[in-house]
Amino acid sequence: xxxxxxxxxxxxxxxxxxxxxxxxxxxxxxxxxxxxxxxxxxxxxxxxxxxxxxxxxxxxxxxxxxxxxxxxxxxxxxxxxxxxxxxxxxxxxxxxxxxxxxxxxxxxxxxxxxxxxxxxxxxxxxxxxxxxxxxxxxxxxxxxxxxxxxxxxxxxxxxxxxxxxxxxxxxxxxxxxxxxxxxxxxxxxxxxxxxxxxxxxxxxxxxxxxxxxxxxxxxxxxxxxxxxxxxxxxxxxxxxxxxxxxxxxxxxxxxxxxxxxxxxxxxxxxxxxxxxxxxxxxxxxxxxxxxxxxxxxxxxxxxxxxxxxxxxxxxxxxxxxxxxxxxxxxxxxxxxxxxxxxxxxxxxx
Numbered sequence: 491x492x493x494x495x496x497x498x499x500x501x502x503x504x505x506x507x508x509x510x511x512x513x514x515x516x517x518x519x520x521x522x523x524x525x526x527x528x529x530x531x532x533x534x535x536x537x538x539x540x541x542x543x544x545x546x547x548x549x550x551x552x553x554x555x556x557x558x559x560x561x562x563x564x565x566x567x568x569x570x571x572x573x574x575x576x577x578x579x580x581x582x583x584x585x586x587x588x589x590x591x592x593x594x595x596x597x598x599x600x601x602x603x604x605x606x607x608x609x610x611x612x613x614x615x616x617x618x619x620x621x622x623x624x625x626x627x628x629x630x631x632x633x634x635x636x637x638x639x640x641x642x643x644x645x646x647x648x649x650x651x652x653x654x655x656x657x658x659x660x661x662x663x664x665x666x667x668x669x670x671x672x673x674x675x676x677x678x679x680x681x682x683x684x685x686x687x688x689x690x691x692x693x694x695x696x697x698x699x700x701x702x703x704x705x706x707x708x709x710x711x712x713x714x715x716x717x718x719x720x721x722x723x724x725x726x727x728x729x730x731x732x733x734x735x736x737x738x739x740x741x742x743x744x745x746x747x748x749x750x751x752x753x754x755x756x757x758x759x760x761x762x763x764x765x766x767x768x769x770x771x772x773x774x775x776x777x778x779x780x781x782x783x784x785x786x787x788x789x790x791x792x793x794x795x796x797x798x799x800x801x802x803x804x805x806x807x808x809x810x811x812x813x814x815x816x817x818x819x820x821x822x823x824x825x826x827x828x829x830x831x832x833x834x835x836x837x838x839x
Contacts, residue, residue: 507576508571511570514597527610528613530616531613532566533563534616536618543619544620545574545620547622549624553579557572559571559572559573586625587623594623594625595622595624597620598622703719707719746830746837769800770800777793779791
């Protein structure tokens with residue numbers, strides 16, 4: 491049986507990336523776990539190597555924060571110190587622990603021996619699997635006691651620069667240091683796309699307008715009409731090199747195919763491997779049936795057969811091509827050539 495229990499006061503040191511605290515109380519203190527009310531006897535929890543105990547976020551094995559550095563069992567509780575990895579999740583965990591946003595420690599243990607005392611499960615022996623940083627501890631004492639990094643920053647800010655005052659006379663107004671502004675959180679949002687401004691084309695080139703301006707330019711010698719006609723003369727026929735001609739890779743073939751209705755309508759077998767000829771049994775006469783009234787005589791019919799002598803013949807064809815045509819063709823020349831040879835064989839056989 492595995493259970494998790496919240497315990498503990500913790501301390502967070504952002505500078506050394508250390509989180510430490512009481513992870514499990516012993517004795518009569520009762521905690522709420524995933525299996526109900528539980529308490530642990532003193533010395534009931536064991537572990538092998540402290541550095542193999544993982545430090546997780548909310549008991550999620552996919553969200554590791556670091557590893558234990560030391561675990562110490564006292565008479566009243568189990569204490570541990572954890573090294574937090576230098577990851578984004580680790581940085582967030584240190585900040586949340588120092589600001590009392592996520593300030594509880596919770597253990598995950600495998601219960602080996604226990605007994606039921608009333609409505610409380612008393613654990614006699616268990617093995618420590620992992621420890622997690624959680625936001626809702628089961629004990630009221632689960633709170634951050636001290637953040638060492640914050641105190642060090644405050645002392646450093648209060649220290650005056652006496653050496654500069656002793657050596658250099660200050661003749662300029664005192665410069666007030668700008669207050670530190672908290673970096674705003676970066677929020678991802680959908681980019682705003684602004685459409686370009688479109689206007690109506692200046693020249694509406696149609697057959698009717700082209701004819702009207704052509705007549706004005708030719709008959710009335712209108713300069714504006716001449717410019718209009720010159721602009722309209724730029725079309726697809728004047729710049730064929732700019733208009734590519736796409737080519738489909740689908741080959742149209744109306745000359746041959748692999749259909750053999752006569753061959754497909756008769757039975758087929760494997761040709762003997764030896765000899766130039768072979769024989770196939772051939773039905774020469776089949777029995778017949780007629781409509782016969784009651785008590786009328788029935789005529790006899792027969793099934794007769796003979797042998798059909800078949801001569802073996804070879805069908806061959808050759809096609810010579812270059813390697814360049816095979817490599818550079820699209821659609822593939824070799825595939826189409828083999829398909830056409832298949833069609834030719836089907837046609838002749």
